[in-house]
Amino acid sequence: AAIEKGGYDHFMLKEIHEQPTTIFDCLRGRLLPETGMIKMGGIEANIEALINAPRIIIVACGTSWHAGLVAEYLIEETCRIPVEVEYASEFRYRNPIIQKGDVIIAISQSGETADTLVALENAKEQGAFIFGIVNSVGSSIARLSHAGAYTHSGPEIGVASTKAFTGQLAVITMMALKMAKAKGSISDEKYMNLLHELQAIPEKVAAILKNTTGIEAIADKYKDATDFLFLGRGYNFPVALEGALKLKEISYIHAEGYPAAEMKHGPIALVDENLPVVFVTTRDRFYEKIVSNVQEIKARKGKVICIASEGDTVIPEMADDTIFVPDADELVGPLLSVVPLQLLSYYVGLKKGYDVDKPRNLAKSVTVE
Numbered sequence: 001a002a003i004e005k006g007g008y009d010h011f012m013l014k015e016i017h018e019q020p021t022t023i024f025d026c027l028r029g030r031l032l033p034e035t036g037m038i039k040m041g042g043i044e045a046n047i048e049a050l051i052n053a054p055r056i057i058i059v060a061c062g063t064s065w066h067a068g069l070v071a072e073y074l075i076e077e078t079c080r081i082p083v084e085v086e087y088a089s090e091f092r093y094r095n096p097i098i099q100k101g102d103v104i105i106a107i108s109q110s111g112e113t114a115d116t117l118v119a120l121e122n123a124k125e126q127g128a129f130i131f132g133i134v135n136s137v138g139s140s141i142a143r144l145s146h147a148g149a150y151t152h153s154g155p156e157i158g159v160a161s162t163k164a165f166t167g168q169l170a171v172i173t174m175m176a177l178k179m180a181k182a183k184g185s186i187s188d189e190k191y192m193n194l195l196h197e198l199q200a201i202p203e204k205v206a207a208i209l210k211n212t213t214g215i216e217a218i219a220d221k222y223k224d225a226t227d228f229l230f231l232g233r234g235y236n237f238p239v240a241l242e243g244a245l246k247l248k249e250i251s252y253i254h255a256e257g258y259p260a261a262e263m264k265h266g267p268i269a270l271v272d273e274n275l276p277v278v279f280v281t282t283r284d285r286f287y288e289k290i291v292s293n294v295q296e297i298k299a300r301k302g303k304v305i306c307i308a309s310e311g312d313t314v315i316p317e318m319a320d321d322t323i324f325v326p327d328a329d330e331l332v333g334p335l336l337s338v339v340p341l342q343l344l345s346y347y348v349g350l351k352k353g354y355d356v357d358k359p360r361n362l363a364k365s366v367t368v369e
């Protein structure tokens with residue numbers, strides 16, 4: 001088992017550190033900035049169905065559902081197609097409306113999640129076109145899909161999903177860009193720029209992973225907190241949700257993810273000097289707005305931990321603790337900002353003495369409803 005973990009103490013840590021490689025493998029042969037191309041057979045073969053869809057419905061559970069939320073932002077912005085993101089367990093039972101031409105994107109690491117599988121079977125019977133974004137080759141969801149793209153993240157052993165999530169984000173980004181290009185809903189300049197931004201991601205993730213002692217120290221400082229709040233806006237809102245989920249799964253600390261502005265409508269009541277609030281405050285179109293959200297928490301004596309862009313001098317002045325990530329276009333930002341949150345939950349769980357690879361009550365793949 002020690003050999004399988006490649007020198008790491010846990011699969012989770014190994015898989016977090018594999019991400020520069022797994023994201024690279026996901027992009028390899030597909031993302032070709034030199035020629036301005038994205039090669040994805042499953043998309044090319046069905047491009048008309050995809051770009052002419054009146055609506056795209058994303059169906060997933062857990063961490064994969066968070067990837068679906070990022071996909072909603074990406075596809076709506078670049079392709080101008082309405083997107084809905086559904087919990088598979090709700091979608092399957094509420095007699096959802098599926099209309100002619102609707103496309104369903106299924107996102108699943110294992111390809112075996114029961115709720116997702118049955119939701120797709122139902123939608124397929126009603127005539128929907130199913131596009132699968134799956135990690136596990138040949139899995140049930142991969143076989144049920146009309147077309148798809150594998151994430152190529154390799155086997156994920158840690159129960160808490162890490163590298164599969166960034167693989168999903170990489171596929172979704174390529175998919176959105178490829179569709180947008182075919183549809184003509186993105187400028188050539190923006191498209192080319194994003195191809196390069198995406199290509200630079202593996203190296204930037206490697207840079208984050210190079211030195212994690214700061215994150216470890218933050219984990220140590222806050223590990224006895226009973227609650228955590230995770231806040232983000234825009235593309236980083238799903239990242240906040242994922243950060244909260246990771247912490248719950250691994251450290252058993254109650255955590256909630258929220259849109260940073262929506263926090264005023266409830267969670268702000270929880271803020272006192274004992275509540276750590278993790279903000280994703282990387283430089284994007286919402287930067288000024290989230291800076292004021294940070295001020296609102298500080299005014300109520302909350303402890304603020306920020307994920308900020310390298311070179312930011314404003315945030316470290318306000319926050320109790322800051323973790324820096326390399327600058328990137330906001331459309332690919334989640335691929336970077338989620339990594340420190342994965343590490344934070346890993347180190348909190350570790351320092352609390354829990355089995356991070358096998359958290360209590362959780363299953364790697366939920367094959368019963």
Ligand code: G6P
Nearest residue numbers: 061062063064108109110113161
């Ligand atoms: C379980 C796992 C999660 C995962 C979710 C969905 O809850 O513990 O890590 O995100 O199932 O799984 P899937 O394989 O469909 O992505």
